[in-house]
Amino acid sequence: MSAESLILFFIVGAFLVGFAIVFAHFAAPNSSNPQKAEPYECGIPTEGLTWLQFNVGYYLFAIIFLVFDVESVFIFPWAVVMKELGMTAFIEIVIFFFVLGLGLLYAWKKGALKWE
Amino acid sequence: MDKATLKERILGLVPDAEFQENKQFLTFIIPPAKMHDLSLRLKSEVDLQFDYLFCLSGVDMVKFLEVVYHLESTTHKHQLVLKVRTEDRVNGAVDTVCDIWRTAELHEREAYDLMGIRFNNHPDLRRFFLEEGWVGHPLRKDYVDEVNIVEL
Amino acid sequence: MNSIFEYFADIFHTVKSLLTGMKVTGRYFFSPGEIVTQQYPENRKTLKMYDRFKGEVIMPHNEHNEHRCTGCGICETACPNGSIEVLQAKIDMPDGKKKRIIDKHIYHLGMCTFCGLCIKSCPSDALAWGQEFEHAVFDRSKLNKTLNQPGSSIIKDIVE
Amino acid sequence: MKEVINLPVKNIEEEEYHINMGPQHPSTHGVLRLVVSLQGEIVKSLKPHCGYIHRGIEKMCEKDTYPQIIHLTDRMDYLSAHINNHAVCLLVENALEVEVPERVKYIRTIIDELNRIASHQLWWCSFGMDMGGLTCYFYGLRDREKILDIFEESFGSRLLHSYYTPGGLMMDIHPDFQKNVKAFIKYFRKKIKDYDDLLTGNMIMQLRTKGVGFLSKEDAISYGVTGPSGRASGFSCDVRKHHPYGVYDKVDFKEILGTKGDTFERYMMRMNEMHESMRIIEQLIDNIPAGDYTAKMKAVLKLPAGEYYQRVEASRGELGVYCISDGNKTPYRMKFRSPNFSNLSALDHISRGVKIADLVAIGGSLDYVIPDIDR
Amino acid sequence: MNFSIYDFTSFNQWIDKFLNDNLPAFWAIAVEMVIIGVAILLFYALVGLFLVYAERKVCAFMQNRVGPNRVGPYGFFQTIADFIKLMLKELIYIRNADQLLFNLAPFIVIIASFMAIAAIPFAKGLHAIDFDIGVLYVIAVSSLGVVGILLAGWSSNNKYSLIGAMRSGAQIVSYELSVGLSLVTIIILAGTMQFSAIVEGQANGWFIFKGHIPAFIAFIVFLISSTAETNRGPFDLAEAESELTAGFHTEYSGIKFAFFFLAEYMNMFIVASIAATVFLGGWMPFHVGGWAGFNHIMDFIPPFVWYIGKTFFVIWIMMWFKWTFPRLRIDQLLTLEWKYLLPINLVNILIMAFIVLMGWHF
Incomplete structure (x- = not known):
């Protein structure tokens, strides 16, 4: 089958969820009251806004991730043709990894890999 | 330090402390105004070093309210009981000792909650077990609650 | 150099401790005789x-x-x-x-x-x-x- | 001319928000509410809110006679019910100056230690669950069941025994008691290796607990943190050593003392205490002297007017009973200095600056039982 | 028609030919699609239901319990009963929740797992789509599911969910890298990213044996990081039940909750089948060089059984992880990835490349 048939899987997945939710909507009991609609916070009403500015401690990780994820896209094609290209490819990737590794080491030494 | 010398020592610190007979512990009744000063010295002086407040209880003796401090020194292993009395049942207050013994913070809140004894300078004197707005202090002898207390 | 040695020692100890834990659960998995559940209403x-x-x-x-x-x-x-x-x-x-x-x-x-x-x-x-x-x-x-x-x-x- | 808009500049570092851990939360082991101020995942401060299951035991004691108080103390720290009973019994016996038979003292000591092991087992499994290792829970409960079976055989109930009475015991121990206890010790010495393999040695667990939740010795004393949690900080507070009761002065046992005061140390204290308790039981179990299981007591117990204080080492720390008697058959005022109440007071101090996952681990290592706080 | 359970290619061609002979081209494709859709749906549901049952039994045995044993023989129909119950439970709408995202989240997690299943070869000739960049595709699609988790946590208007969502964000940015790089190690050995070619390449020995040490290290790294990517085992920080009650799905009820649950198990199935395909030879039987008789017996077992057996073995290992280890903390999760798995992976790739260059592999 061709790659276009991926849409089939998309449709089947959406159908499964959609059908079940619609089914449950009709089959399940429905008795709403204000207490039920409260968000769960151990039985105490939530105070303050829930969508708050969250101090994510992994901001720097996200940036390093971006770097590495882009680099790993280059590694995949190399990996496929590595056998044919032989030693040249190997030496090139060693240099490539060396630079990458330096970057990681730099981040490590600078303390970027520490959760704040 | 044995009981006799300790007694002399305490009486030296607070001459108007009233000695109370008790088989188990050396017991003194301290005037409320002097309690905080005495506590500070009890904790800091080298030969006393009462660093461990192992019990703080509020007692309702009908005529007066009483706070009982059970103290121990972890280095010298001697014990001491101090009592502070207040006769004002509505606004009766004694000085807090929670800056000296940190455990007193919750114990004093408990005493305030259940016995109605106020503590001056307490950082967070709110009800601990009962909800805000509860009327009365349940451990007092004159507390009546016909709904929740069932007499058998 | 010392820190590199420590790095690998860390990995070794971690893997070893994790395998020790897995040994315990794995052993109980394969010994159904150890099951302690009581089948209450049936028994x-x-x-x-x-x-x-x-x-x-x-x-x-x-x-x-x-x-x-x-x-x-x-x-x-x-x-x-x-x-x-x-x-x-x-x-x-x-x-x-x-x-x-x-x-x-x-x-x-x-x-x-x-x-x-x-x-x-x-x-x-x-x-x-x-x-x-x-x-x-x-x-x-x-x-x-x-x-x-x-x-x-x-x-x-x-x-x- | 350009309009200048002044946007409110918010400093993310300063923004805190509060979440409630409890009263209905999987990690609180009961109905305790902790209002936690968080910044990101870091705990800034927390405030305990108690009283959800306050039963007024101290007030109820004022209308109960001394033998009747026993069954109330069961329900404070229900995991060390026997030890709570022991405190009240000792208080009454000391006040009346009754000499209990040696046999009673031996049996009480053995049962106290069994109770301590059972309590630590439950702590271990719930600690494991707090850390996310669910399997621990079942192993701990499996082994605790053996102790509860011994209890049930001798006293008829598994959790709330009311077995001690002022002056002695409710009934004599079951004839198989000694045999079963010895079998249990043999069994548990084998099984406790599983505990070590599964959790103690586990590197994930050690990384999560070592150096986390530090409590210094001075703070431990000042906050009155006793029991294994206090001893982890180096606070020598074992009542069994310092103010012996039962036959603790006759047995050879170590007071387990730690130095580091972190979560892992508190964990190790309890693990080592289980070994030590087994040692105590082994020394006593074959030497229970023959004799009566209760001293001669009057039908109605009246304590002479005065004040009494009795301390025992419950499984979570020092339990104190402060009793004021006016000479009647009921106490005038009964105050329980519960170990968990003081231990809880240190939680805010310990957990500042840790992550929310560590807060759960610290709570687990302090091992609070809520009914004991609420009384 | 004659086809064997050892090769589904002729079977597929037969169906294709049969439909094209009897129907116009458009309808032939349409019927084909419906058949595949129903087959996939059934397979998906069956695997999901069985995995939930298996998880409960496995953890029960590890915990000295019996596990579900009330519904059907050995409790085999327990999950079906659970499913019916969940279908009939009320869907609660949370006040102030972002309704659109709240409802979208289960769609995303399920669709992501469906899309990933499309590329997995179950047996010779039995795969829906045989991409020439299959590995890359699966990595890309399977990491989509975490977006659903992120959305679910964010939209719930609940603080626990929010923290759970933020944690799952940290997991995305970390473990995807390790999954990719550990697969690169094998791609070097195989020289292709097409799943069918990878499996064919293991006809004379599984890659985990062929590439010996680096392949084995890559397998371990893959196991760890894929466990993390599926939010399972010691890495289930997004739903850490002792800290965040239920994390990102705290507010979900009824069938919507069930979909998160289902997606978790399906993701586990997907990563396990990737592990089985890439490292353990997919549907290739186990052969030992020189033992002709033994190899012949192994050949007798159908490829599909081989594939399922290997997949469930990997799943069992992942369950074993989950029911043994305590949960990691968020900073340790990141430390593990960036300070341990990533450097090991990079070095491992170089070693593998060198071994392949020198021809030291089997």
Whole structure:
């Protein structure tokens, strides 16, 4: 089958969820009251806004991730043709990894890999 | 330090402390105004070093309210009981000792909650077990609650 | 150099400790004989409680429907929760005197904390622990039990 | 002319928000509410809110006679019910100056230690669950069941025994008691290796607990943190050593003392205490002297007017009973100095600056039982 | 028609030919699609239901329990009963929740797992789509599911969910890298990213044996990081039940909750089948060089059984992880990835490349 048939899987997945939710909507009991609609916070009403500015401690990780994820896209094609290209490819990737590794080491030494 | 010398020592610190007979512990009744000063010295002086407040209880003796401090020194292993009395049942207050013994913070809140004894300078004197707005202090002898207390 | 050695030592120790943990769970996975679950409602027939098991307070009756309770009410005062009520009745004795005997020994199982003070305090050993433990009922009033059976009488040789 | 808009500048570092851990939360082991101020995942401060299951035991004691108080103390720290009973019994016996038979003292000591092991087992499994290792829970409960079976055989109930009475015991121990206890010790010495393999040695667990939740010795004393949690900080507070009761003065046992005061140390304290408790039981179990299981007591117990204080080492720390008697058959005022209440007071101090996952681990290592706080 | 359970290619061609002979081209494709759709749906549901049952039994045995044993023989129909119950449970709408995202989240997690299943070869000739960049595709699609988790946590208007969502964000940025790089190690050995070619390449020995040490290290790294990517085992920080009650799905009820649950198990199935395909030879039987008789017996077992067996073995290992280890903390999660798995992976790739260059592999 061709790659276009991926849409089939998309449709089947959406159908499964959609059908079940619609089914449950009709089959399940429905008795709403204000207490039920409260968000769960151990039985105490939530105070303050829930969508708050969250101090994510992994901001720097996200940036390093971006770097590495882009680099790993280059590694995949190399990996496929590595056998044919032989030693040249190997030496090139060693240099490539060396630079990458330096970057990681730099981040490590600078303390970027520490959760704040 | 044995009981006799300790007694002399305490009486030296607070001459108007009233000695109370008790088989188990050396017991003194301290005037409320002097309690905080005495506590500070009890904790800091080298030969006393009462660093461990192992019990703080509020007692309702009908005529007066009483706070009982059970103290121990972890280095010298001697014990001491101090009592502070207040006769004002509505606004009766004694000085807090929670800056000296940190455990007193919750114990004093408990005493305030259940016995109605106020503590001056307490950082967070709110009800601990009962909800805000509860009327009365349940451990007092004159507390009546016909709904929740069932007499058998 | 030393830190690199530590780095690999860390990995080694971690893997080793994790494998030790996995060994424990893995061993239990492959030894179904270690299963301790009791299949409760199925094993009802074979389930035997210990002799001293405190299921509920009962008043043993002998084959002539006789018990040992004199109705003195000591258990009632001993009970900390008021879960025992002793109702007395007066009967005419043959010699013309009136004697108080037990009418109803009411036991509120819902209030009982199984402290055993009633059984301990009973001067005539009239009360005992029962083995029954399936006490769940739909109506709380069903937990109020009358311990002396209807028509029962006191064993003759009990003296107050 | 350009309009200048002044946007409110918010400093993310300063923004805190509050979440409630409890009263209905999987990690609180009961109905305790902790209002936690968080910044990101870091705990800034927390405030405990108690009283959800306050039963007024101290008030109830004022209308109960001394033998009746026993069954109330069961329900404070229900995991060390026997030890709570022991405190009240000792208080009454000391006040009346009753000499209890040696046999009673031996049996009480053995049962106290069994109770301590059972309590630590439950702590271990719930600590494992707090850390996310669910399997621990079942192993701990599996082994605790053996102790509860011994209890049930001898006293008829598994959790709330009311077995001690002022002056002695409710009834004599079961004839099989000694045999079963010895079998249990043999069994548990094998099984405790599983505990070590599964959790103690586990590197994930060690990384999560070592150096986390530090409590210094001075703070431990000042906050009155006793029991294994206090001893982890180096606070020598074992009542069994310092104010012996039962036959603790006759047995050879170590007071387990730590130095580091972190979560892992508190964990190790309890693990080592289980070994030590087994040692105590082994020394006593074969030497229970023959004799009566209760001393001669009056039908109605009246304590002479005065004040009494009795301390025992419950499984979570020092339990104190403070009793004021006016000479009646009921106490005038009864105060329980519960170990968990004081231990809880240190939680705010310990957990400042840790992550929310560590807060759960610290709570687990302090091992608070809520009914004991609420009384 | 004759086809064997050892090769589904002829079977597929037969169906294709049969439909094209009897129907116009458009309808032939349409019927084909419906058949595949129903087959996939059934397979998906069956695997999901069985995995939930298996998880409960496995953890029960590890914990000295019996596990579900009330519904059906050995409790086999327990999950079906659970599913019916969940279908009939009320869907609660949370006040102030972002309704659109709230409802979208289960769609995303399920669709992501469906899309990933499309590329997995179950047996010879039995795969929906045989991409020439299959590995890359699966990595890309399977990491989509975490977006659903992120959305679910964010939209719930619940603080626990928010923290759970933020944690799952940290997991995305970390473990995707390790999954990719550990697969690169094998791609070097295989020289292709097409799943069918990877499996064919293992006809004379699984890659985990062929590439010996680096392949084995890559397998371990893959196991760890894929466990993390599926939010399972010691890495289930997004739903850490002792800290965040239920994390990102705290507010979900009824069937919507069930979909998160289902997606978790399906993701586990997907990563396990990738592990089985890439490292353990997919549907290739186990052969030992020189033992002709033994190899013949192994050949007798159908490829589909081989594939399922290997997949469930990997799943069992992941369950074993989950029911043994305590949960990591968020900073340790990141430390593990960036300070341990990533450097090991990079070095491992170089070693593998060198071994392949020198021809030291089997």
